[in-house]
Amino acid sequence: MKKRQVIALVILIAALIGVRSTAFIVDEGQQAIVLQLGRPVGSAKTPGLHFKTPFIQNVQYFDRRILEYDATARPIITKDKKTLVVDNFAKWQIIDPLKFLKTVRTEGGAQSRLDDIVYSELRVDLARKTLVEIVTKDRAEIMGKVAKRSDVKARDYGIRIVDVRIKRADLPPENEKAIFGRMQAERQRIARQYRSEGQEQALKIRAETDKEKTILLADAYQKEQQLRGEGDAKAVSIYAEAFEQDPEFYGFLRTLEAYKQSLKTGTTLLMPAQSDFLKHLFKE
Numbered sequence: 001m002k003k004r005q006v007i008a009l010v011i012l013i014a015a016l017i018g019v020r021s022t023a024f025i026v027d028e029g030q031q032a033i034v035l036q037l038g039r040p041v042g043s044a045k046t047p048g049l050h051f052k053t054p055f056i057q058n059v060q061y062f063d064r065r066i067l068e069y070d071a072t073a074r075p076i077i078t079k080d081k082k083t084l085v086v087d088n089f090a091k092w093q094i095i096d097p098l099k100f101l102k103t104v105r106t107e108g109g110a111q112s113r114l115d116d117i118v119y120s121e122l123r124v125d126l127a128r129k130t131l132v133e134i135v136t137k138d139r140a141e142i143m144g145k146v147a148k149r150s151d152v153k154a155r156d157y158g159i160r161i162v163d164v165r166i167k168r169a170d171l172p173p174e175n176e177k178a179i180f181g182r183m184q185a186e187r188q189r190i191a192r193q194y195r196s197e198g199q200e201q202a203l204k205i206r207a208e209t210d211k212e213k214t215i216l217l218a219d220a221y222q223k224e225q226q227l228r229g230e231g232d233a234k235a236v237s238i239y240a241e242a243f244e245q246d247p248e249f250y251g252f253l254r255t256l257e258a259y260k261q262s263l264k265t266g267t268t269l270l271m272p273a274q275s276d277f278l279k280h281l282f283k284e
Contacts, residue, residue: 021054031064031097043098062097066162069111075172076123082131087168090118096158103157110159117153118164121146134169
């Protein structure tokens with residue numbers, strides 16, 4: 001009884017080993033190539049359980065999902081001789097694992113090949129467009145053409161190009177510095193223009209102010225002279241009336257005014273005592 005159990009156990013183990021060495025499972029996101037002594041002899045593109053010859057055959061799996069390839073930024077010259085540093089990416093898929101294995105073998109090899117294909121097509125299309133067209137209106141059209149032509153070339157390697165896009169399209173650092181310098185110079189020119197216009201306006205305002213000041217001073221002087229003339233005329237009129245009423249008193253006032261102007265501190269006058277000028281100082 002024990003002998004039978006041992007034999008059954010050995011048979012079960014052998015069966016498990018046989019199944020394990022002959023069967024393999026392909027997941028939903030995979031596809032596989034069966035290799036015999038390193039040479040492809042079959043493929044499994046559908047998910048599920050598949051079989052192979054044990055011991056002499058092995059399986060190599062490939063991804064069947066859409067993969068992404070992120071390219072290294074490279075310079076491209078546009079139609080108007082501007083240099084752009086273009087950073088692009090692509091979405092791709094392995095559609096023929098056998099052809100893929102024979103040509104590029106691995107995903108790393110595929111991405112290297114895609115780098116050459118996509119960059120060459122980008123360079124051709126961008127060279128036909130100006131910088132403004134690339135940056136603004138024609139980018140979607142360019143990407144559509146690049147993706148279509150790149151897909152045709154990639155089919156030779158068992159690859160389908162799903163999409164190609166430009167992430168960034170920048171000017172080289174030296175061009176950015178030159179453009180920044182021009183922008184700075186333009187801003188400085190505008191600032192100088194504004195300052196010049198401001199100074200010109202200030203001069204106009206200052207000139208208008210000086211003109212108004214001169215006019216006001218002239219008007220004030222004219223008014224002053226007019227008032228002074230009127231005052232002098234009034235004084236003369238008063239003096240004339242006073243003279244008419246009392247000529248002697250008027251003469252006395254005029255003499256006192258003359259004394260005030262002549263006999264100041266430190267003033268010495270030499271004249272005869274009988275002079276009319278001194279008649280009010282020396283009364284007999």
